Amino acid sequence: MKRAALAVVLGGLVAALGLPASASDWARSAVVAQRAPSSQPQLDDLTLPLVPPWVHRLGTGFVDQAGAAVYLRGFDANSEMAYRKAGDLGANFVRVAIYWSDLEPTPPTNGVHNWDAGQIAKLDAEVQYLANRKVNVLLDLHQSGWSPYFTNITKDARGMPAWLYSPGYFPQPMSQEGLGLAKKDFATNPAIFPYYRDFAQLIVDRYRGFANVVGYELYNEPQPGKLGSNHTGTQTLIAFQGKLLQYLRTLDPLRTYVVFTRQGGDLGYLNADISAWAPTVDVALDFHDYFVGLDPPYGLSDDTERWSPDTQSTHTQFEAAYVGTYANQLRLLDQVLAKTNEWGIPLIVGEWGARYDDPGLLEYQRQMLNALRARKLSWARWALTSHGSLRILDNGKPTAAALQIQQDLLNPY
Numbered sequence: 001m002k003r004a005a006l007a008v009v010l011g012g013l014v015a016a017l018g019l020p021a022s023a024s025d026w027a028r029s030a031v032v033a034q035r036a037p038s039s040q041p042q043l044d045d046l047t048l049p050l051v052p053p054w055v056h057r058l059g060t061g062f063v064d065q066a067g068a069a070v071y072l073r074g075f076d077a078n079s080e081m082a083y084r085k086a087g088d089l090g091a092n093f094v095r096v097a098i099y100w101s102d103l104e105p106t107p108p109t110n111g112v113h114n115w116d117a118g119q120i121a122k123l124d125a126e127v128q129y130l131a132n133r134k135v136n137v138l139l140d141l142h143q144s145g146w147s148p149y150f151t152n153i154t155k156d157a158r159g160m161p162a163w164l165y166s167p168g169y170f171p172q173p174m175s176q177e178g179l180g181l182a183k184k185d186f187a188t189n190p191a192i193f194p195y196y197r198d199f200a201q202l203i204v205d206r207y208r209g210f211a212n213v214v215g216y217e218l219y220n221e222p223q224p225g226k227l228g229s230n231h232t233g234t235q236t237l238i239a240f241q242g243k244l245l246q247y248l249r250t251l252d253p254l255r256t257y258v259v260f261t262r263q264g265g266d267l268g269y270l271n272a273d274i275s276a277w278a279p280t281v282d283v284a285l286d287f288h289d290y291f292v293g294l295d296p297p298y299g300l301s302d303d304t305e306r307w308s309p310d311t312q313s314t315h316t317q318f319e320a321a322y323v324g325t326y327a328n329q330l331r332l333l334d335q336v337l338a339k340t341n342e343w344g345i346p347l348i349v350g351e352w353g354a355r356y357d358d359p360g361l362l363e364y365q366r367q368m369l370n371a372l373r374a375r376k377l378s379w380a381r382w383a384l385t386s387h388g389s390l391r392i393l394d395n396g397k398p399t400a401a402a403l404q405i406q407q408d409l410l411n412p413y
Contacts (some may be wrong), residue, residue, distance in 0.1 A: 046120070046202060048209025050252060055136050055214045057256045057282055060346050062214070062378065071413045072136055072214065072378035075392075076351060079122040081385040082393055087133035089402060090409030094135055095350055095380040096126060097142035097220070099158045100199045107163040113198060120206070131212040138258060138380075139203055140217040140350070150179050159220075160186065164195070183225025187240040200244060201251060208252040215256030217286060217350070218244050221264040230305060234261050234268035242276025249282070256284050258348060264288030269339050270304040285340050286350040290315045291332050293324015293367065299332050316353065317389060322360030326367040333371055349379040353390040361401055369408045376413050381405060 055062050055070045062070045074091030077083040086094050106114045127137055143159025151157045165172045172178035207213045218241045227233035241259050261269045266287050277283050292314055301308045312318040340347040354364045372379050386393040392402040
């Protein structure tokens with residue numbers, strides 16, 4: 001599509017969505033940005049004025065602008081998923097996965113980022129639609145399988161753009177060894193950081209203008225790779241997030257920044273030093289809870305550095321039938337919650353779920369919903385889609401699992 005035509009199309013979309021007034025010229029400026037010679041013009045062109053969020057962090061929880069407690073409860077759903085159903089199912093919260101590889105599929109040209117205007121328009125549409133339904137949003141800088149570059153060895157990988165590993169950037173071999181090195185390099189190579197920082201800045205600069213955006217998740221399930229699954233690896237990943245956090249705070253000092261220690265299960269949290277995140281008044285911890293709910297030794301190891309006895313036997317994605325207990329689900333949540341309470345920050349269960357074909361699915365959900373309610377935790381169920389093993393829709397229609405969640409959402413904490 002020619003640039004002039006693209007600008008007209010996007011301009012019409014902006015008007016149709018009823019986006020903030022300051023977005024009125026965005027469609028034209030986004031296209032111009034791709035041919036402008038100046039450095040980082042897109043970051044200015046896509047920036048919206050800072051507005052206060054409906055919901056912000058206070059102590060170990062969240063409150064609205066009047067100071068009343070808010071419990072964020074809903075689903076994981078991005079623009080490719082059925083996010084429009086979130087409000088119908090009673091959710092006040094959607095965690096939105098954003099992939100750098102989608103927003104910048106081609107490398108910068110002469111130092112100028114080539115942000116994909118169509119992808120940004122889709123994200124605008126989702127965030128504004130959810131705002132119109134009074135649904136809060138957490139923008140999650142997501143990776144799954146790491147990068148399309150490694151799709152041959154990690155199925156349907158998305159996150160870090162493939163060009164990041166091309167000649168002239170930071171090449172790695174197409175192998176498990178190369179994948180591990182790429183993950184380590186991402187957190188330790190100072191030359192990579194500015195590229196990811198600019199991606200994060202793009203998101204913050206734009207979506208700080210939407211009041212329903214409660215915050216930003218800095219790095220979904222931080223991967224150690226060749227750093228090692230140990231305390232040193234954990235501290236390196238914490239430091240990486242801390243560096244990004246300190247920068248983004250200068251752009252949006254009003255919203256919550258969501259972090260992990262290591263991987264989705266916050267491995268190594270017990271002995272973690274989180275001083276890199278200080279001051280933590282705007283920080284929350286995301287914990288991805290796919291625990292099978294079996295008796296000890298199943299769960300986290302005593303030092304929390306690994307899953308015991310291993311990842312596959314402790315996670316619902318890999319089991320044929322759920323037979324866990326409510327007491328064990330509460331046991332794991334309480335372990336993590338004790339640490340976040342010690343740190344004085346909120347805990348969000350940003351992902352949880354079990355296979356759509358698990359005969360114990362409804363019992364699993366009953367236990368999880370009761371445990372989350374008992375501890376008054378904010379959460380998002382993965383995922384509001386008709387695709388994937390953890391789906392809760394069938395050809396776009398709510399399954400029994402989705403309707404069970406809807407019934408829980410109808411009853412406030």
